Amino acid sequence: MPTVLLVRHGRTTANAQGVLAGRTAGVRLDAAGREQAARTAARLAEVPLAAVVTSPLERCRQTARAVVEHQQRTEGTAPPTLVERGINECDYGQWQGRALSDLAKEPLWSLVQSQPSAVTFPGGESLAAMQSRSVAAVRRHDAIIGEQHGEGAVWAAVAHGDIIKSVLADALGMHLDLFQRIAVGPGSVSIVRYGPHRPEVVAVNTDAGDLSWLRGAAPAGDAPVGGGAGAGAS
Template sequence: MPTVLLVRHGRTIANARGILAGRAAGVRLDAVGREQAARTAARLAQVPLVAVVTSPLERCRQTARAVVDQQRHAEADPPPIVVERGITECDYGQWQGQALHDLANESLWPQVQSQPSAVTFPGGESLAAMQNRSVATIRRHDAAVEERHGRGTVWVAVAHGDIIKAVLADALGMHLDLFQRISVGPASVSIVRYGPHRPEVVATNTESGDLEWLRDLAPGGDAPVGGGAGTRSS
């Protein structure tokens, strides 16, 4: 099976100001976000990536470009960047552009925290629909990567916090109502493999450390009873 690295975009000015940017145009990485994206790209530099898929929003495309710019391997050219609307940010409707401290006073806010599966943002998208499209998109690209490049390859999907949390919740077999228990920081890397029996969540919300060990990740299959031996470099 391939390995998908779920990369959140780096910090933006909206993140720093506590604004829910949503799908607004022109929201770019700030100086901290550019440093975060460069650090994540350096973590992935020794991992030959066969595909980089990104949300169309600027902050994700900037992060994806940073990753590709450090992909310089003798055995292959850097992968092209594929823009994918299926992993774009949730449509927050009337909440878009609002300050989070103001949104915390909205009557819908407690339900977003405790029962997100029942939430539809006013004038926007439901969180259940967001999860359905995101998971379907990641699985579709994962199957295409395996068909084109084979098992044991690694690819990247650059997306948004709630998108990645929803994909991880699905991979973990968690109900969407529990997805707020998952943390996904700016420019973090989470690692999932879709095996023949079940998804395997290898790591979540990692922000440091060399990822070259992904080269040695054993082929997927049955879960090792007792935990297995890990990789040669772990």
């Protein structure tokens, strides 16, 4: 199966202000976020992408646009961009638009931290439903890209922190109640390969480092006993 690069959008004005943006329209990258998106785009330009799949929200589309434009300059062609509602931000309902400092005082906050599988946001979505739809969307696109471009294909999914954390938790075989142990910063890249036997989590929450090894990476297969020689070994 292909390799998916899970890209979190760059920092936004809401992130900087400590506000839970959710699906609020008009939330865009701030100056730091644009720099993060540019840095991430430069990293991803080291490997040709078969596709860029993005959440419909502006901050993700801005980040995806930076990735596609850098691919165009580096590879001479731009990968197709697909908007996928399955990786849209969680619907936080009545929590949307509120300050995180205020939300931390809500009784539900402790459950979000300790037992997210039991959480349904008032007037919004459950975290379990969020994980189910986001994992299904990523796995569906991965299968389609594999059929169209082969097992060595690499593609990017540009999404949100909780979305990416939930996809990583699924790939790691972790219960959703443990997904708060995973950190996914703005502009970060995490790497998953859905092999024939199990997913392989290659990297989590990286914001630097060479990705050119993905150009020649073999399809995911059996796990090497002892850990193997690592990427780029000849």
